[in-house]
Amino acid sequence: MTRVAVDANALMMPVEAGVRLFDELDRLVGTYDAVVPEPVLAELDSLSESGGEEGRAASVGADLAARCDTVETEESYADDAIHALGESGAVDAVVTNDAPLKERLLDAGVPVIHLRGRNQLTRTQP
Known part of the structure; x- marks a missing residue:
């Protein structure tokens, strides 16, 4: 089964x-297990x-993260934790819209699922 790590901005x-995140993942990936590193929850x-829209989006994201398995990592910074999961092969792809993280992941050979257009996700292979 495909294992997908989900970043804070994706949530x-x-x-x-x-974006209907999990509906889009269902469409794009099919059957998968979603994981969230503890630093992403933090x-x-x-x-x-x-507060504001960012605070509301993060609050909704935290609620959505409950649909994912929480994983421990040695990294304390969220982007580094996501990168470590991808680079180690612990996940098959990462969902993020963070451009610098996306570039790091692709350079490490990790497929990235990201926003395409207004509200659809697409998968970019390294």
């Missing part, structure tokens, strides 16, 4: 971009305290 896409918690 915030439903509010920020109107990032969402921190962002949710900021």
Whole structure:
């Protein structure tokens, strides 16, 4: 089964971009297990305290993260934790819309699922 890591900004896409994240993953990947590293949860918690649209998006993202398996990593920074999961082969792809992280992942040979157009996801192979 395909294992997909989900970044904080991906979990915030439903509010920020109107993306039906899990429906799009179902369409794009089929059967999969979604995982979220603990530092991503911490990032969402921190962002949710900021208020405004970003805070609301992070709060929704934290709720959506409950649909994913939480994984521990040695990394304390969310982007590094996502990168480590991809680089180690612990996941088959990463969902993120973070351009610098996307570039790091592709350079490491990790497929990236990201926003295409207004509200659809696409998969980019390294």
